[in-house]
Amino acid sequence: MDNGSKKQEMFAKMQEKKSEVKIVRKIVAITAIVFVLIIGIGGLIGYNYVKGALKPLDPDATKTIAVEVPIGSGLSSISTLLEEKGVIKDARVFKYYAKFKNESQFQAGNYDLTQAMTFDELIESLKTGKVYRKPVFTMTIPEGLTLEQIGQIIEKKTPYTQQEFMDLVTSDTFVQQMMANYPELVTEAVLADNIRYDLEGYLYPATYSYYEEKPSLEAIVEEMVAAMNNVVKNYSDVLAEKQMSVHQLLTFASLLEEEATAQTDRETIASVFYNRINTDMPLQTDPTVLYALGDHKDRVLYEDLEVDNAYNTYKNKGLPPGPIAGAGKTSIEATLNPSDTEYFYFLADKEGVNHFSKTYDEHLQKVEKYLRQAE
Incomplete structure (x- = not known):
């Protein structure tokens, strides 16, 4: 094979490699675009879902929903209860909203709630413990x-x-x-x-x-x-x-x-x-x-x-x-x-104040001081 033929062959291979690189770049670019679109669409869907969950289920609702919050209920259980009763759309959204507002001290009781109530109205009601029955x-x-x-x-x-x-x-x-x-x-x-x-x-x-x-x-x-x-x-x-x-x-x-x-x-x-x-x-x-x-x-x-x-x-x-x-x-x-x-002993004096000790000897000294001398 003469030098001319070799040069043509090398040129052809270079062109083929350039073509492959272009294709790979296109695939990578398309994949990246698709990935970004998926992330963006997912984020948009998530944003719209949370935005909707933050709104009242039915702003025009007038029908009341009886909700009994048991004694000892925490934020998680109350959020789940509100979703189960159909007062809110999503318990997790309400829970994180209340946490963001630093609200968690709710009162047990019987409530008369509606789907028209905002999260802030629900939180205020649950904080005050207003009951609908005496x-x-x-x-x-x-x-x-x-x-x-x-x-x-x-x-x-x-x-x-x-x-x-x-x-x-x-x-x-x-x-x-x-x-x-x-x-x-x-x-x-x-x-x-x-x-x-x-x-x-x-x-x-x-x-x-x-x-x-x-x-x-x-x-x-x-x-x-x-x-x-x-x-x-x-x-x-x-x-x-x-x-x-x-x-x-x-x-x-x-x-x-x-x-x-x-x-x-x-x-x-x-x-x-x-x-x-x-x-x-x-x-x-x-x-x-x-x-x-x-x-x-x-x-x-x-x-x-x-x-x-x-x-x-x-x-x-x-x-x-x-x-x-x-x-x-x-x-x-x-x-x-x-x-x-490192305490192993304690005693309460006549006023109900506790005194703690690390050793038995120290404890006996406090017994003498706070109990026996006080008699």
Whole structure:
């Protein structure tokens, strides 16, 4: 092959390569344009969807929609409830809008809402707790009460006796019904040996409103269990992270609730209990002794500490078999977010102020200073 032919062949190959490069460039350019278009279209669709979800479903709507927000409901559950009831288009959009506005403290109650309400109007309504019905009566269950004490309030405020209440909450049939209705809250753990009452600590302390003169006893109790379920499910991720069961959470929180005084620091008391558990020390908390005795006296005697009962944390290490009272949200959150301390002891003085110590000798000095000298 002469030089001319070689040059022509090389020229042809160069032209072919240039052609291939052009084609590749076109393909890349077209692909990039398509990708950008897809992103743009997707973004536009998403923008239009969110923009539409922010608007009232029907600006001209006049029909009211009854919405009952249970006690203990969080922002996520309320958002889902509003979507399920057809008040809003998208629960996630409402949730993030409320978070953006830094609004999350909503009131439980019965609301008369419409599809014409804006997000701001819905938020304002949920914040103020305006109800569309006036309750026939209300009943307040304070924190730190046992089932027997709750039964006394039931007897005073409703047509049912304390015994009827206790018969219901200790009924195997009713307990099984609660386990079926609230499986993430009432688990097999309540059926363990040595537990005095299966549902002890599972009725949420709060003020409840009733809109009929004689609601069924089952409905009254289930509302309290449902309220506890609504509170506890907000901490499911934290419980999973800490590898703590709901039963352990309510048991621990009940100890904090019973140890609490008007000025107590629950987070620091929680740290004392955790420090003791982690070093295999008994908790030695007096309220468990009183629960073991079935007595509500003001002072625990040395002879009481010897009671042979699974709830006595002077004789048994770790948590008692189950809750000893109903814990409120503050104690539940303190259980999950204890202070980081090296304290192993604490005592409350005559004014209810807690004093914490790292060593037993230091604790004895504070006992002498704040309790014995004060007598």
